[in-house]
Amino acid sequence: MSEMTQTASSVLQASASGVMLEARELVKRYRQRTAVNGVSFQVPHGEIFGLLGPNGAGKTTTLEMIEGIRKPDSGTAILAGLDIRHRKNAVQRLIGVQLQATTLFPELTLLETLTFFRSLYPTGRDPRQLLSEVHLEEKAKARPQDLSGGQRQRLALALALVNDPQILFLDEPTASLDPQSRRMLWDIVLALKEQGTTIMLTTHFMDEAQILCDRIAIMDNGEIIALDTAAHLIDRLGAQATIDCKLNSHTVAADLETLPAVTKIRQSAEHFVIFTAEMQPTLEALLQYANQRGITLTELQVSTPTLEDVFLELTGRQLRPE
Incomplete structure (x- = not known):
């Protein structure tokens, strides 16, 4: 069985089980400090899952292990039925990642940029359609450095979607944006959820997490100290x-x-x-x-x-x- 066939089979099995992402006892240490200490959770298909925590809580390290960027000291993550320890390349073809800042080629237009990144994957989304979905169709011939902050974040989101990912990771997607740009990005994220995209989100805006996320995990000192819907977490008060x-x-x-x-x-x-x-x-x-x-x-x-x-x-x- 080819790797592509195995990957497709794993994705179908994950869809059937309803679980698209599972972190299993993830641990990461840096010298004498434990950055992530036994983190476990599941994200069902089509859910927006929020990961919140103060600086140094272990959020970024957790995401990097799940995305295959950083190797866990122990534990693992299963994405779309694939174990990140053994199928990292296959996993990374199935995920999309939007970072807080993205460095792009200044010589390329937005359409050329999306077309180039689309060519790196065996399958993916139509670049022009993506520009339309993130409301940048009128900027197709512009260059990244000519965009506003909100427009750059929407371009970064389009780039994260170019391979038509099973799971989308959004790391502080609205940081430094004005209220109008934040609301526009929220609408795009909610539309992606309606299309069935599974999304994992980190944010420092409490209203953003409360509006967008189906469930929220709060991390502190490398551990998850609470996990529930926003409404149930608030009820605990x-x-x-x-x-x-x-x-x-x-x-x-x-x-x-x-x-x-x-x-x-x-x-x-x-x-x-x-x-x-x-x-x-x-x-x-x-x-x-x-x-x-x-x-x-x-x-x-x-x-x-x-x-x-x-x-x-x-x-x-x-x-x-x-």
């Missing part, structure tokens, strides 16, 4: 709402913890975030507390808990771009 406000220096967090239905207080100087199981009685008591003590209450905002609240609860740190 046990709060109906958050009350975000600024009080003066005479406010004591312990006093706020005694307000009705309060489940948790997060404080930074005079800024407080109050988590509550029942918003109305907590808010009424907070206003009464401030009035009785002559405390000025400013910057009051009531909202539902978010994925960022979950992240801070689990890691104690804000997520920032690496």
